[in-house]
Amino acid sequence: MFQSVELSPGDPILSLVEDFKRDDRAQKVNLSIGLYYDEAGHVPQLACIRRAYERLASQQDRPDLYLPMEGLASYRLAVQHLLFGRGSEPVQAGRIATVQTLGGSGALKVGADFLHRYFPQAELWVSNPTWENHISIFEGAGFKTRTYPYFDPATGGVDFEAMLACIRQIPAGHVVLLHPCCHNPTGADLTDEQWDMLVPVLKERKLIPFLDLAYQGLGRSLEEDVYAVRVMVAAGLEFLLSNSFSKVFSLYGDRIGALSVVCPDEGTAERVLSQLKVTVRRNYSSPPVRGAQLVDIVLGDQALSGLWQDEVAAMGARIREMRKKLHEQLVARLPGQDFRYLLEQRGMFSMMKLSPAQVDRLREEHGVYVLRSGRVCMAGLNERNLPPVVEALAAVLAS
Ligand code: PLP
Ligand code: TYF
Missing domain, CATH: 3.40.640.10 (Type I PLP-dependent aspartate aminotransferase-like (Major domain))
Incomplete structure (x- = not known):
């Protein structure tokens, strides 16, 4: 009955994450899926949520x-x-x-x-x-x-x-x-x-x-x-x-x-x-x-909501800081190219001027994962992975 069912190609973003997990290179960097990572490269649990869990535990005595x-x-x-x-x-x-x-x-x-x-x-x-x-x-x-x-x-x-x-x-x-x-x-x-x-x-x-x-x-x-x-x-x-x-x-x-x-x-x-x-x-x-x-x-809760607002503001500020550093370092490496758009674009993503072939080279030669369209997750950058990412981008964008 179900033999005629064709295999779905799957979600392109989620399949790339699977490929990333299978990659055993130590220096690999995942800038594909839209997740916010902190400076240490972890998806954080927010402090306001930790506090909310504590409150919930003290209140919860019913199914x-x-x-x-x-x-x-x-x-x-x-x-x-x-x-x-x-x-x-x-x-x-x-x-x-x-x-x-x-x-x-x-x-x-x-x-x-x-x-x-x-x-x-x-x-x-x-x-x-x-x-x-x-x-x-x-x-x-x-x-x-x-x-x-x-x-x-x-x-x-x-x-x-x-x-x-x-x-x-x-x-x-x-x-x-x-x-x-x-x-x-x-x-x-x-x-x-x-x-x-x-x-x-x-x-x-x-x-x-x-x-x-x-x-x-x-x-x-x-x-x-x-x-x-x-x-x-x-x-x-x-x-x-x-x-x-x-x-x-x-x-x-x-x-x-x-x-x-x-x-x-x-x-x-x-x-x-x-x-x-x-x-x-x-x-x-x-x-x-x-x-x-x-x-x-x-x-x-006024205090917890204030804490959350500060935490969101800090996430936004960290992304903008990473945009600034990526821009600065790419301009230094490739002075003839215009990367101002990295500063003008907002939020977790930037659409970088990368061809599918360049995206493939980023992944295959450098272990840097971005979407085929050229979408790069800025919220996945941090001080530690920025130098290899800049290196990889400079290499594929130079030629
Ligand atoms: N809308 C946009 C524009 C998104 O980028 C996303 C990605 O997460 C969603 C909706 C879906 O959000 P959720 O993961 O909460 O379903
Ligand atoms: O665009 C993204 O990366 C996020 C996360 O099926 C996401 O929105 C990606 C694919 C998907 C669900 C969420």
Whole structure:
């Protein structure tokens, strides 16, 4: 019966991680998957999470029951406060429907299923390029996907004119997926002024914006990284916002995130929430409990939340420092080449000007793993691996 099943080629990012694990060279460096590593090269457990675990242990004397379909109530409210602002009008008005999800991926899936049910004709528009899973998840939910121009390899920035021109042509009612900060895979973000110009177009064209936020705080700051959210709220748009806490709480395996749908009024939000619950029920009934409890403890406590904010700020600062050093050392080695884009791009990733052949040489000759597209995880760099990485890049970029 199952003999005709073909082998899937697998996720390109995760398969590269498997290759890396099998590589027995001591000097190998993994800059492929998007994980935040500390200066010692470890994926850290944050101090605020350690404290939250201690608190949880002292409170927990009952078995874990199922959470409701929409997740932990206090967590959902804490998410709204973080993303939209505690005193913000849509939070105060109760016009945001938020459900706890299995990471950012789960939020995308719940959002995609919900949208496809209510807007079956809508197509999804994503940036060219985008995180591959955006396409997989939406196609899995039944969407046809298309791309709008985004990354300009010549400058390492956004080709905003082409992006805007394309978005002006998208038929009303289609879904436009946007990265509010730390674009995956390029690191090229819109400026605040560009968001100011884009948002009225989305509104005028009656498009459905879907913001996917996986790196809040790792670009500029927790507040600046949600500028797009602020502008959309101020413009009175209805939109979806998925967020992931995998990176910013270093809680990858707990699968914790949320989906928020900003509605015009409280009654609509109530009905939307009821449908998001239906979507959850049809997929996996209810979300896991631990990640929500941990994040809720941190965000709900002034001291722990302050500690978390400092820890996120430190992660962001370390990435920027690594960008600066990589830039400095590459310029010193290859004075004729322009690496300014490393400083301008934001977040965990940079799309480096590397051909697939150069990427293969990095891996085969130097044990430096980056994605085939040229995406390099800046958050995997540290003082110890920087010299061999610079050496490897200089070698493949020189010839
Ligand atoms: N969205 C973007 C843009 C991402 O880069 C990622 C990667 O982790 C996700 C969503 C998925 O997040 P999670 O691992 O929490 O599912
Ligand atoms: O882009 C990345 O590297 C991260 C991690 O199927 C990731 O978003 C990669 C692939 C995947 C899930 C997460």
